[in-house]
């Protein structure tokens with residue numbers, strides 16, 4: 001599990017192994033829109049303010065992934081214990 005802080009909304013969630021970041025945030029009352037939930041469509045793209053994502057999508061290019069400043073929260077996870085998202 002890892003922690004996600006949605007900075008603009010001031011919401012913190014713990015993301016369990018069996019759920020996505022988007023699911024965890026929606027469980028906490030947020031309204032994250034998802035579509036494919038497989039990392040292909042780009043609907044759930046958001047900016048990363050802190051932490052390193054574990055990119056599991058096929059939407060971002062390798063270069064974009066290396067920048068670690070945006071991620072797809074329907075499928076990607078975290079390499080750091082905490083991510084701060086611009087949500």
Ligand code: FES
Nearest residue numbers: 035037041042074
């Ligand atoms: Fe399609 Fe996340 S919902 S990439």
